[in-house]
Amino acid sequence: MGKVDTKGVWTRVSVDESQFQGLREPGTASSSGVRVGIRWGTGGDGEPSGYDFTGLTGVDARLDGKNFNLGIFTHYNHRVVVQHSQFWVYLRVTVDFLDEGFDHTFILRFRHDETPNVPGDVDDRVKLPIVDEHDIVRVDGAEYQVTISGFRDHGGEGEVQPSFPNPEGSIKRVWLVARFEPIVEPGS
Numbered sequence: 001m002g003k004v005d006t007k008g009v010w011t012r013v014s015v016d017e018s019q020f021q022g023l024r025e026p027g028t029a030s031s032s033g034v035r036v037g038i039r040w041g042t043g044g045d046g047e048p049s050g051y052d053f054t055g056l057t058g059v060d061a062r063l064d065g066k067n068f069n070l071g072i073f074t075h076y077n078h079r080v081v082v083q084h085s086q087f088w089v090y091l092r093v094t095v096d097f098l099d100e101g102f103d104h105t106f107i108l109r110f111r112h113d114e115t116p117n118v119p120g121d122v123d124d125r126v127k128l129p130i131v132d133e134h135d136i137v138r139v140d141g142a143e144y145q146v147t148i149s150g151f152r153d154h155g156g157e158g159e160v161q162p163s164f165p166n167p168e169g170s171i172k173r174v175w176l177v178a179r180f181e182p183i184v185e186p187g188s
Contacts, residue, residue, distance in 0.1 A: 002063065002139065005096040006071050007055035010038040011107070014088035022050070033057050033071070038089060041080025041114070049080045049114065049124070053091055053176070061095065063139060065181040067149050067160060070095075073176040077124045077166040085114050097139060104137045106146055108176075121168035126151075128162035137180060144180035152177050 010023050017023060020040045027034035039050035052074040062068045070093065089110045096103040115122040128150050135146040150160040154173040166172040 002061050002100060003058050003098045004061040005033070005055065005057045005098060006059065006093060007034050007096075008036050008053040008071065008091050008093045010036055010051070010053075010089065011092045012090045013038075015084045019083060021048070027055075036091075039076075041078070041082040043078050043080040045078060047076070047078040047080075049078045049082075050076045051089060051091075051110070051112075051126075052076075053093075055093075058098070061097070061180065063142075063144060063180050063182065065179055067152075067177045067179050069152075069175040070148075070178040071176050072154065072173055073126075073151065074171065074173045075124070075126055075164075075166045077168055077170050077172070079121075079168055080114070082114055085116065087112055087114075095137075100139055104146070106135050108148060115168075123165035123167050125163055125165050136183070139180070143183040145183055147179050147181060149177040149179055151175065 013020050020038055022038040027036035033055040035052050035054040037050055037052040039048040041049050054072040056071055091108045094103050094105045111127040113125045115124055137144050137146055150162045151164050151174040152158055152160050154175055160177050
């Protein structure tokens, strides 16, 4: 294991960027780390929908292939009108290995399904981020495959899921979970 700090920046979306706020903006400090947010849509209550990612400081990054919490992912689900009901949002995450003196950056891609709430409220759904399957990190001479495992309820150590629903009008916080799996050379 090693201590890491994590941070993120929302870098782009798969649709017209003019509909979004928060792209490429620096984060704001919070009690657990640096929070970055992206927002979209307009609604009757004046609140946009959106995502936050809050990086962590001094977290133990497991190097044994087991899951660890990479950061806090928050979805703000408000009744909004947007041009596209489905889109991708990209988050650049940097993991700073404090004991090793280097960092590793990778891109996460979140698929968002913004549901029409007619005739009644329908949950939005956030799906598993996709990471380049060839993303490798080298720590202390060993290679590890970077895997984003999914989401886990923020309140506990529950099962990791590839997606989560969020009821209309709700704010849902979950852990974004990752693992570094050792790459074993054949014959070793």
